[in-house]
Amino acid sequence: MSDLRIAIAGLGTVGGGTVRLLRANAALIAARAGKSVSIKAVSARDKKKKRDCDLSGIDWVDAPIALAKRDDVDAVVELMGGAEGAARDLAEAALANGKHFITANKALIAAHGGALARLAEKNKVHLAFEASVAGGIPIIKTMRESLAGNRMTIVRGILNGTCNYILTRMGQSQLAFADALKEAQQKGFAEADPSADIDGHDAANKLAILAALAFGAEPDLKSVEVEGIRNIAPADLTFAEELGCRVRLIGIARLVDGKLEQGVRPVLVPKSLPLAQVSGVLNAVMVHGDFVGDLMLEGSAAGADPTASSVVSDIIDVARGNMPFAFGVSAAALKKFAPAGMAQHAGRYYIRLQVVDKPGVVADISAILRDEAISMEALIQRSRSIDEPGPVVIVTHETNAEAMRRVFEKLASVKTVIEKPCVMPIEE
């Protein structure tokens, strides 16, 4: 085989970028892969659409599934998206037909990664998905290959550029959430319907994949506990700064007593942690391994070019015959961990309450914490004038999420607490 023959399904942002990259750096890629990569066929929804990539000499196929059956194709590259439907059908058909399968589709891998890995191994082909998490950041290969000697204990990441942009701008310019979101939309960093991003579901898909790689497990998306950033106010960013922290939407996966804890939520990150320094639309992932210690990768996650960089690195791996196990270990050996749930999650917490400053309000709040045996590390009250609402911020000593949930319920029902309390863990 003198070249690797591929087919690409999906010519949107990432698909177009991948075609452009393969053409622009064709000679370089051939020199590094030891063989050239040729695009034999493509498929996309609308053949007539004007695209900024050159499709000359490439067959057009209307039904993507047809790509899986071509004799002149060694590897299928799926860049359509979606956990079900055409993408899943194509994955299953390609692998069953002995084609390598490369995808940028986080939803597909988070939902069906285990089954697809088994299918790939059965058919002795490679399942690759570097572009499914954190765009251009090669975190999949790093965890799967570079850290292969390590027992990984925790993976934490800023996995959604939209949320990180919004939180960064709220902190820099005291923008309200809605205004920061609008700005992100105007700059093309947020979708018209932003809910998948700001409610944390996009990050949850990526976290499930990272957790699977870290712990040699099947992705278990359903067990990821998710909380978005809609409830964050500019005041939270200000108080976080006062406390030496930044607010970040963080995905965290770790093993707790043999159970798998997976959560996506806004947290206070001390500035001494490198993740706190990651600003704007950048993504970053920090992995802890028993020998390597903390390793952080930071880079561009959004856009055609960085994502195409990751897709092409998978293509070159396939061309070179580098085919590690999809999730680090043989699909047959993938574990299924019981979910740990967050209830026992221990740590310090940040609480912000909007209160009417009547006599006794702090006494009421303190009593609720005392009743749960939670002691306070700090309490900040900024009173403007009697009867005008103002914030009260509390930093607790170490407690657990279950106790904090009860505290939250009780605080929310206090008459002088006039908004939903904002509660965030403080990362250590």
Add this chain to the structure above:
Amino acid sequence: MSDLRIAIAGLGTVGGGTVRLLRANAALIAARAGKSVSIKAVSARDKKKKRDCDLSGIDWVDAPIALAKRDDVDAVVELMGGAEGAARDLAEAALANGKHFITANKALIAAHGGALARLAEKNKVHLAFEASVAGGIPIIKTMRESLAGNRMTIVRGILNGTCNYILTRMGQSQLAFADALKEAQQKGFAEADPSADIDGHDAANKLAILAALAFGAEPDLKSVEVEGIRNIAPADLTFAEELGCRVRLIGIARLVDGKLEQGVRPVLVPKSLPLAQVSGVLNAVMVHGDFVGDLMLEGSAAGADPTASSVVSDIIDVARGNMPFAFGVSAAALKKFAPAGMAQHAGRYYIRLQVVDKPGVVADISAILRDEAISMEALIQRSRSIDEPGPVVIVTHETNAEAMRRVFEKLASVKTVIEKPCVMPIEE
């Protein structure tokens, strides 16, 4: 072949860590590599030395070269160090005998990487050196494999933890260079003879390897222009902070008009660049690729465990049969670039002068800059009292290194300038 059989030469810090890691995570490694790794033989200087690794069941060999000739060894791991002598002999013998060769030896690879890569390819075995640069940070694999689709344009790194620790401490606590060095030595972050670190030669070896990977060239250590950090004063850290920057010893490699610029020197890094946020003994490397954009990896570079993590990732690659070209492209295709030299390096510069505050001193200094057509972006003078020496700091607009060299000579000869001027480029 049911397992990968290795031999290890050198049982110092890294060698001991590698043995410990291979034993501690043996089952995990076998699951990820698809086969187990067995240590057949070791060699080190002193057989009687007490070590914190278990050598039971492993043959001891006095002469490391004997490891290259054993029929029961598939791969030789060299952790002795040194560009010549035993390490080089072992590398050449192992590769010539068809053994894979894995090393943590930056000096060996920087000096002989091209020749060893050719020897490896000729004998169809792998030459791997992940641990030679930045300890636990997998920058070699990242550049060689993850960024293989990119045309890399610049690589910049904090490649020496000792220097970064000293500069961090000088900035945090206004320590003099000598005091920060002494502290680093007490904490085990600097050697008794620290010159290889603080004069930049350690970082130069690593930079030559990164440049080779970025541009598909043979390592060219001799062309790296090197300047260490002995000349930095606490005042420089203070002024840098005022200018929104941090001082870091940075290795930089880039192509300029088809020539290769390689330099290691202290520079002012604006805090907006992620490299400025890397503190203490950590290392970090930032690579720019035409599609991926800026990618940064940050982690632990020193010590037994992180370095062992990188050695073992190479061992697992060999076990899996993943054998990319040592420097990204075939050894036969490796280029030799003419050195660009720094003379034409364009950018802004920081200048600190220690002056006796006599009338006319600023006029004299300004005239020297004017004569080289260099305009000033900022001038800070902190006069204490007449006739008491004090600092003058200048930030230039963009100029080039050649002009700055002449300015340096002229400034150094001004009578009222009483110390060697400190000149640093400002990274953009």
